[in-house]
Structure formats: structure tokens, C-alpha cells
Amino acid sequence: MAASSPEWSSLLPDLLGQVIARLPHVADRARFRAVCRLWRSALRLQDSHRRGLPWVVLDDGAYLTPSDGRIHHLPLPMNTRCIGSTNDWIALDRVDGVTHKHTYTLHNYFSDAAVPLPELDSIIGNVPETFEIRKVLMRSTPDDLVAVTTNICKYSFILCRPGKGAWVAIPLAMPYFRIIDFAFLEDMIYAITKAENLYAIQLDEDDDGKPDVSFVKRITRHTPYPNNDRYNNDMWMGTTDYDALRQEDVPDELVGDDSDIDDDNDYSSVYDCTLSDCEEVVSSKGYDLLATYRHLVEFRGKLLMVRRQCLVSAFTPNHHTRKVEVFEADMDKGVWTPVTRGLGGGHAIFISDGFSNIVAARGEVKEDVIYFSDTNDMFDMQTGIIRSLGPISRLDACWRTCVFPPDLLV
Template sequence: MDIYALPSEDHQVRFPVMAASKSEGQSAWPDLPPELLGAVLRLLPSLADRVRLRAVCRQWRNSAIVFPPSHLHLPWLAFTDGTLLDVVNNAAHRVRIPDDAVCYSAGENTFFLVHDDGRCSLVDLFYGGTATPLPELAALLRASKVDPRYELLQPVHKVVVSTSSAELEEDCRLVAVIIRGGNVIISTCRPAGETNACLALDNYFNFSIADIMFFQGRMYALAKVHEALHAVDLNKGRIDQLPALRPPGIEVIPGAASAEFEMIQEPHLQEDPWPYGHEVARRYLVESNGKLLMIRRWIRKPLMSFSYYAMTEFHDADGYGLDRTRRFEVFEIGHGQWNSRRRWLKVQSLHGQALFVSSPCSKAAPAADHGAQQDCIYFSHQFYRRKMDDPLGDSGVYSMRDGTITRPLLPEPAAVSASLPWLRRFPTWVFPVEA
């Protein structure tokens, strides 16, 4: 399966072909001196160019590992047709996705593919390589009647993949999938040909799930309504030994108060024409500096008794109304002042970090290393298409320091809207790293 990253027509780079015949006194490209290749790599500011260079041959790929980029990169935005948007350089690229597959972002370089015949796999769409099949997980998804093509029901809400850590067995990775109804299926991810353990966590949670993530050897699930956080011990990744029913003594962290905020607390919102309050539309879990954070995204509160005419009076200049993001709140897990029970505590600073949030994939990153703004939340959200030429929808940068939102995220996303059909799925952050 050829799934190496491809440039768009406007950003294509062609490498000249050198004769490989030694008798003609010429060297093949793989024999380029490492120091010369390193000098070229240091001059490549774009991750896309480094991806193309690494794809030439094995020797160039190995050299790219020896000569890492001088700085980390901002994440990209991914769309389900294989379009990748480099936000920093406002450049669109494409990856080859099989025609019979639906693609979900699952973290650093990792994508989760679900084929029309039910097959599932994990694959690195940036640097290629062999896909890792997940037949046991695919069987559970089929048993749950999950059809990835039926977008109106959003059958797969989110996919998360653990990284190897001291809390898990060596070379152990886990994959968790939220399917419709808030159920979670978790599977090991072993090399092709090895049997995976799978577990449907239908009875572990008695609430609608807002988000899940792997953190310090556990899987955390956040309740959508009351924001209680449930922690499941993953037993070093040996999930085949976990009980099928919710075990006793599972840790639960109570939710945080979510009273509506007053406009006077947010001076930049005082001119918001919507007079009927705001509500929390989405909650995200993110790990930052070794801590687990919960992020709330607030929007205008809908009022069902409004006529269509009355609702249009409160649309912003760019056409967004009720589902418009107005502010964010960030909480971390701490201890209460009067007892030792853990609880959500509101924070005012990200301590040099920047947050990148989207429903399918969110992450924190050092702002200075990535060229991002400190104490800012980069968000991307799209429930449905407001405008055919606006693929990013409700996106922007929220400052925790003064509460302001900078929009749009990109004035004119390059070569994205023309390739996208009408979708309900959200654009999602992906976090490419060189490996």
C-alpha cells in the first residue's frame, strides 16, 4: 500500500535522477555524502520537504534521523479525503488513502483506517511502511454494527493510541475506540500475525463519554454531563486479564462546577449580541507537563422557541451563529483545600504550553519550540458546512491571558476547500514527528 505523503500540485518537488552506473564515474543518490545531505536537511524549514526527502531511499531516511530539524513543527490539520493542511506554511498536501477506507487521526503520525469490508489497521501516513492489521478489533466493531461510511450517525467518535511507557509492558501499545452510544472498545496492537486481546468496555461506564485518553498506565474517561473522571487501570497492558464488568474500587474524580459565566467577567464578550446565555458544547482531555487537563469549549445557548428570522439577527459577520465558540476554560486535577480528595481545579496559565484541541485529536506542546503563542488554545471545530469555501469552520486561537479569540485560523486555506465534499466530520489536528 503506497501511502507516502504527496505534495499538492502547487507544492510538488521533483528530484533529478542521477545515473547509478559506477562505470560512468557517477554516484547514485544513495551515495550522497552524509555531511552534504545534512547541510540540505538543515535548510529545509518545511516538514513536507523533509518527508519527501526521506522517501527517496533508506540511506536518506537514516540520515534524516541523524540530522533532526532545528525546531519542532506546529501540528497540521487533516481531512477525511487525505488532505493535510500545513498551518504554518498554509500549504496543502495529500496522502494516499485506499478508496474503500475511512481515515481517523490517532496521534503522532498514526492514522486508524476502517475499510468497507470491516478490516481495521494502524498506519503511518507520513512516512509509509506496513500497516498493522487489527482483526480482533475489527470483529468487535462489526459485532457492534459500526459502519464507518454512515457519517450521519458518526459511528466512530474518536480513536486514541497509547505510547510505550514505563507503565506498560515493553513495546506494548493499546488502541481505544469510542463508538456511537459512548461505548469503548480497547485492543492491544501487536505485529501482524500475532493475536490481539480485545475488550468491550460497555459496562465500565454508565454515562455518555465526552473524551478518553491514555495517561500514566491508565485509561481515563470523562463524563459528558457531570464531568466526572473515571480511571481504569490497564494492568501493564494485559487487558485480557481485566474483568469484563466494571471492577470495584475504580477511581472517580468528581466533576467541576459549570455555572454560566457573566459577560462582565469577559470584557471582550460584552458586545456579543446574543442575550440568552452560553453553554458548554464540548470537553477535551489533554496531557500537559505531566498533568491531566480538562478543557471546556463554550458556545451560545440555543433557544428552540426562536424563529429562524430572530436567529439570523445574531449571526456573526462570517455567518456563524449558535454554534460559535465564545471562550474556553481549563482545569487540572489537584487536591481540595479542605480534604485530600482529588478534584478539578481551574487554572489561569498553561506554563509555557499551547493547547491544540479538536474532537478527534488534541494535544499540548511547548509553545516556544513550536512557534506557537504561550497560554493559547488553537481550536478547530466543524459540525457541518456553513460555507462550501470555508473548510475550517469555527476555528481560531483563544488567549487565556485576555480571553480574546483571533479568527480565522487561516484567511484562505490553500487548496483545501476545492477537494472536500460536504462532511459532518470535523477537521482534526495531527502531530507529525520524525521517527
Template sequence: MARSPRPPWSDGLPPELLGVIFEQLSCLADRACFAAVCRPWRTAAAFVDAPQRGLPWLLLPSRDAPSFFSLHSGATRHLTLPEGVRGARLCGAHDGGWVAVAVDPWRGFAAVNLFTGVRVTLPEKLRLEVPYAHGYGPVTVTSHHPMLVRTIVFSAPPASPDCIAAAHVSSASNIAFWQPGMSRHWIASRPEPDVIQDIIYYSGEEKQGFHVLTNREEVLVFAPRAGRDPNALLEMTCASYQMRRRANHLPASFIATRYLVESRGKLLMVVRHCTGNPRVRRRTRMFRVFEMSLLPTGAYWLEIHELSGRALFLRRGCSRAVEVSQFKMLKEDTIYFLDDTNVDMCDSMVMNNGSRYNMGIYRDGKKIRAGSRQFPRVFTADCSPPIWLVP
């Protein structure tokens, strides 16, 4: 008489023990793997509260083997991407697993949720309206232009009807806006900002909208025109904080890259200083952090010398601040940064195979050497730079 097959060992663990084990898994990817083992493990997982969200994954795109690094576990894992994302350039991210992609520099723009597969197609043309004085009265000339997309930022999940997107582009204007229902084009905005360093959507103490940081450290705020017809063409207004110019700039031998980060309801500007000698490999020398301080007559950047229990994750368009107390694997006053010091559109938009991107950790005024939870230090790209993704 044949023996009946033994049940899998995984079926024999008591639910209480499974629950204790599951609670020790802080990474969402680890929890998903746990729940996929068998029905009893999946049942145990259903009774445990979800982990604290907000700690970003480092997404490492690749045509052949895309992966992500999780600080929760200190591990790099393979990531299966939806159709149309693998091999595309990643040019933005939004909480909940959303990324903005470009199939090639001039076309194939979309927002895709990496976990659900939901895809929102974005237009490939920029609509520009220019008023002209005419003998018979004012005339508005409308034209449509191809565009290169550098960064896309969303005000809400891209599939939401209330979402508005802002894009840093190279075209007839350097900034463009889109909302659901605009299937043919983005709209340009006037006035056009100076050289754009970063864009975030921020609901501030004084202004709400897309905050655009320029290379002069000015901040412009673009928001939908108040009282507009929601069914009409999107119209954006532009306001300025009238920033006071700070006097303590470093010499021209340093190249500065600037980021905007929202933290504790405040707007931070992080300045990354790199060596600018063309004969020497570009290296990060220091970071300086400033907080916007508002005055009745304008605003100014106030330097802060410690992050006071925070860690920063920097990359244009998707930077974020995280409270260290919520994640035991983090140390305070730490900056995780991705290499985007090269602001030349031709270099950053048209990717060549073998492009190398340095990544690093900065803490207590110095760069931390390799070995901190196996954080990757160099990434060789074949399609896109790395990006922070919040699951």
C-alpha cells in the same frame, strides 16, 4: 570535442554551508526534501541533530489531494498516504506518525503508520458479556455487535505487543477495548460511562490508564486488571476520581465541548463554549482551562487563567500541550482548535461531501483573525475531519 557536462550547482556548495542551511530548517518535511536533493546534501543532513519533536502537524485528509499544514514552516504540503488510508475517516492518532482509520462507518478499522506503511488491522465487532441469574446457577451470555467508531486512543505504538486501545463507539456499549492478539472483537466494559466527551491515556499521580471524561465532568479510569494472565482475554477495571461538581457552569444557551490534555504531569480539562442558538451559525465564544486537583476524599477542577508558557492543540482523542520555549514560532497562552462541537454520532460518523469544519486560534481571551502563519481557518471535507498528527 564535446564539453563535459557541468556538475549540478547543488554539488558545489561546501559541506559547512549546507550544515548551516540545514540547521535553519525546523520542519521535518523541509529536512526530508533537503536530504532528497542529492548525495552531498543527504550527507550534510546526517551530521545535524534531529529537530525538537512534539509539535503536531495539521493533517487535512482528502480523497484526491491529502495534505498537511506545518506550523514550523507556515506552509501546506501534499502528503502521500499509504494504501487504504486515502479516503478513509481518521478517528485517532498516536505519536510517531500513527493514525486510526475507518474505511466506512461500520468496518475497515485499522492503525496505520503514515511514514513506514505498517498496518495493524483492528476488529469490527464488539463482544459483550452479560451475567444472568439462572435456576441452575449464574450464566454469562456472550453476544457480538457491529459498532461505529468515533475515537480510538492507544496506550503505546499500535504495533507494540504492550499496546492497548480504547475506543469511543456507538454499539451495545459506548466504550470498547482491544489488545494485540484479539483479531475477532473488541471487549465492552461495565459500568458503561455517561455521555463521553473525551478519552486520553494518562499515567497520573494517582491512577494510570485510559481517562474518560463525561459530560458531567466526571473522570473514569479504565485499566487492565492487575495480576491477570497476559495470555487470557483482556479484562478492564474501572475506577473513579469522585470529582466534586463545580458550581460555575454557564447557562444552557452555551454548548460546551470538553477535552482532556496532559501537561507537565497534570491532567487538564479544557471547556470550549459555543453559541447554542439553532438559528445562528455555531461560533466559539470562549475557552476555560481547569487543572485536576487531588484531595484525600476525591478531586476537583481548579480553573487556571493562563497557560504559563504553553500552547494547546485541541481535538478529541489527540489533544496535546506544547512548551512554547521549545518552538520559536509559537506564542504562549495560545489554543489551536479544530471544530468538533457536534457530538451527534450520526452527523460526525457518516461524512457527507462538502462538510465544512471551522478551525481557529484563541489567545488572551479572544479569537485570533486569519493570518497567523497561514493557519487554515476552514476545511471542506470529502471523507474525514482534520486531525493533529505528531510525526
């Protein structure tokens, strides 16, 4: 007697739910959905109720799914590391083992699609060992605009569009080499500096679609540094008259001496100097330090700055959030206004080294909570309480970014 075919449609809902929980990739879920009507309904029901936290990704491709606390590994090519992310895409940097040349690619964690970035290769393919990419951010789709900030004066701010070309800020030109975070909003990039100046960078393009910048305008002015810090105050006072600039209009005193430029690509050039980290040391407590970090996030056409103070431990790899403040940019008055009663509308903020985002609260994502993946903690905007973010503490590495599964982005 021939064995009867399995009754896939008779599987219990609990068992189907366990199977779905182990199918993070879009292609696998599509195959699951195609089995039968019951499985399709089970997947729809599961997605309607669940909203897990975004995945936390390390530079070696390992990632943690906080919902179950499991650590997975994305097989990356040799000498390849993750350097940033946007929604469900990550940016990869591969270094040739012989020539040490860098090549850059956008990779979708869920569909496995890949988009090479030869425009970046031509600009930051050959860089010194001290070179670091601070942030890679896509405006929308991977064939649209990609913005990059680095720690090298010569390439502090880059715009590229795959297949169209790239634009590079003039070395040492304000505000580009002072940018610590930025966000897209319509046809602008808004950027903040350590002094909490907010700049609007008007995006443009030539007839061939190559990205360009038409002008830069200061939106908010910095407040004076405490304790009569003459170095920082004098530095910023020297730029207060330049509220709107085009790239070709940058004054010499904001750029530097042309004699410092080395056409032979010698890395001793002043334009290849290493910029300071995107943090501000407030004070020290024994061997530990208190540092201030600032993050810029777009929310419903508004710009929010998250300022947080962290305890940087000298003997453990993890930092801890000590204080969090949230501000909204008042575009008309040119000031930062404190946000004291949450975001409103049932949303949460996710902050990581490589990417920050705001999503609707549902399931494990709690309303008016700021999640910090790099410090393993979360801040409740309503109560002001900071709590540990449990599963992420299993990760040892300091650099982390967030990847958002498709169900988190709807």
C-alpha cells in the same frame, strides 16, 4: 568533454531550506541526510529552528500543513476514511463495498507503516449505518493498548491490543456510555463525562496479554445542573453511591434490563441505541446555537480539562470559540481547580476532534496558547484573547484531527 557531476555540496543554504521544507516524510529526510555532511548539517539546523504547527487531517485523507498553507492528499484505499489519530499515527476505517463490513488499521503518516486491528474488526466490523467512532487513542506504540469510544451503547468503550485480544464494556454500564473524552496516564485511563465527573479506569491484562479492567473509581463529582434540571440531576444522583466498581460488580440499575439484549444482533436492540453527541447545547441565538465541549489532556502527570463554549452556526460549516476555561484535576480533594496563569514551562495545547496533545513551544508553536483546529481559532491563556488560526480556514470539512510530525514530538 564529459559533463562534470553536479556539486550538491555547493547548493546555497536558502535553497537547501526550501528543499527541506518540502520533505515532511521521515524516509525522504533520511535520504536527504545521507547525501553529504553539508546537507546533514543543514537538516539539523533547520529542525533546531523550526517547529511548525501539527498537520490538520480530514476524514478523506486530505491534510493541511499550516506552515505553508498548502493542502495535500494522502491516497487512501477506496471506501476508507480517517477516524482518529495519536501523535504521528492515524486510524483508518475501510468499508467493504459489497458486505459493508468495517476493517480498521493504524497507519503512520510519515513512515508509511501499517498495523491491522483484527480485534476491532471482530467487535465493530458489522455495525448499523448510524455507527460512529468518537475517538481512537494509542497508549504508546501501535502494538500496545488502543482505546476506542463509539456512539453505540453496545460498544461504547473498547480496549484492544493487536495480536492479544480485546475487552468491551458492559452495555449501558456507568461510566463507559457517558464518556466524552479520555486520556492515558501510566497504567490508568482517566475519563470525563458531560457532567464533568472524572473517573479512573484501572487497566489490567490476563496471562495472555489480553486487556482487562480491574476497577473503576470516581475521582471528582459533578456539580448540580443549573435551573433545577431534574432529569439530569436525578440521573446522576442515582449513581453517586457507586464510587468504585469492577465490571462484574455493575449493579443492574446501572446496566439495564437483560430482556432488552438481542442475541441475534438485531439493530433494533436497546444496546444498539445511538448515544447523544459529546456536546451540551447551552442556549440558542436565533438559528445559531451555543454549545459546550469538554476535552481531557494529560500534562506532566496531571490532568487538564479544557471547557469551551462555541457558537454553532446554522448557515456555515465552521463553528467559532466564544469562551475557554481550563481546569486541573485535584486528585486528593476530588475537585476541578481553575488554571488561570498558563501552563508554565513553555508549552501549548492542541485540541481537535480526534486527538489532543501538549507540546513544547518553539517556532510557530506559541507558549500558553490553545489551538483549536475544528474551529480555526486559538486562545491565549495569558491574555484571554481568541484569534483566528488563518490557514486552517481553507478547509471546508467540519471533522478534523491533528497529526504531529516527529520533530514536534521531541
